[in-house]
Amino acid sequence: MAGVAFLNGQYVPLEDAKVGIMTHALHYGTGAFEGIRGNWNEADGKMYMFKLREHYERMLRGCKMLWMDPGYTIDELIQITIEVVERSGFQQDIYIRPMAFKSEEKVANLNLRSLADGFMCLAVPFGNYIDSDGAISCQVASYRRIDDTMIPPRFKLSGLYLNSILAKTDAIAMGFDEAILLNMDGHVCEGTGENIFFVDGDTIATPSLESNVLPGITRDTVIALAREELGMKIEERSVDRSELYTAEEVFLTGTAAHIQGVGSVDYRNVGDGGIGPVTRKLQDLYFPIVRGQNPKYMHQLTVAEPKGAAS
Secondary structure, eight states, X not given: OOOEEXXXXXXXXXXXXXXXXXXHHHHHOOEEEOOEEEEEETTTTEEEEETHHHHHHHHHHHHHHTTOOOSOOHXXXXXXXXXXXXXXXXXXXXXXXXXXXXXXXXXSOOOGGGSOEEEEEEEEEOOOSSSOSSOEEEEEEEEEOOOTTTSOTTSOBGGGGHHHHHHHHHHHHTTOSEEEXXXXXXXXXXXXXXXXXXXXXXXXXXXXGGGTOOOOHHHHHHHHHHHHTTOOEEEEEOOOTTHHHHOSEEEEEETTTEEEEEXXXXXXXXXXXXXXXXXXXXXXXXXXXXXXXXXXXGGGEEEEOOSSOOO
C-alpha cells in the first residue's frame, strides 16, 4: 500500500516509518493521539477533514497530561496533516492518525518528565468502522469504564484504550457488533470508541462529561445539529442502564463510526430494531457536512487535494 507518513520531522514512505522496539510508548502506552477522517468528495476531487483544529486542541490537552510537547503549534500540525494527505494521494475515504508519544528508547523508566517526545502522522484508506449498513447489536460490557481518578478518560491516551479493546473483543466473540460500557457508578458511559445518545420524544439524552466519557467532537456536532437544525431538547446527565432497553432510539457517534443506529442491546430490540427517524435525520444532516456538500458548514472543514491516485 502506498502512502506517506510524517515522522521525526520528515515525510517518508509509510513502509519506511519505523520506531525501535525499545521505544517507551510501545512498552507503556505513553502516547496521545487522534483519529481523524478524511472524507473524499468524488465530484470535486477533494478530501475534507472535519473540525481538524478541534482534534488537535484535544490532542494537545492529552499531551499536557503526559508531560509531552510534540514540538509543533496547532497551525503547524494542520499543515503537516494536509501535506501527509496530499502526498499520500488516496482518492477515497481515509483515516488519519496523528500521535505524540514518548519516543525515547528506554525501558524500566516510569518518570514521564525525563523522557524525550516524538510526533508522527499517517493516513490509510478507511471504510465503515462497523461492518453494517443498518442498526447494530450491542452488549453491555462486563468491563467498567476507567474512572478519571485512574486514567483520565477525557483524553485519547494510547494505554487507556486497552479498556475499550477488551470490551469490544468480548462483544464480537459473543456475536455482537459493539459493546457499551458502564462507569464505576453503574451508569451508562459510552461505546468502545463512540459516545452514546438516547431519544425519547423531542428530547435527546447523553451521558455528561462527569460520567467519564470522552468529550467527542462528533458528540458536540450532533448536539448542535439536534438543537439548531431539528429543534430538539438536549439533556447531558447520568443515564441509567435501564434506559438502554426502554429508549425510543439509541445511537452512537464518533469520528470513525459517524452516526450509527443501535437496533438491539442485550438481545432486546431498541424501538422496532431498525434505525430510528431521529437518527436518520441526523445522519442525513451530518454526511453532507463532512463531505463538503453543505455550504453552511464549510468553515468547519479543512481541504486537501491528493496528488495522484495511491492504492
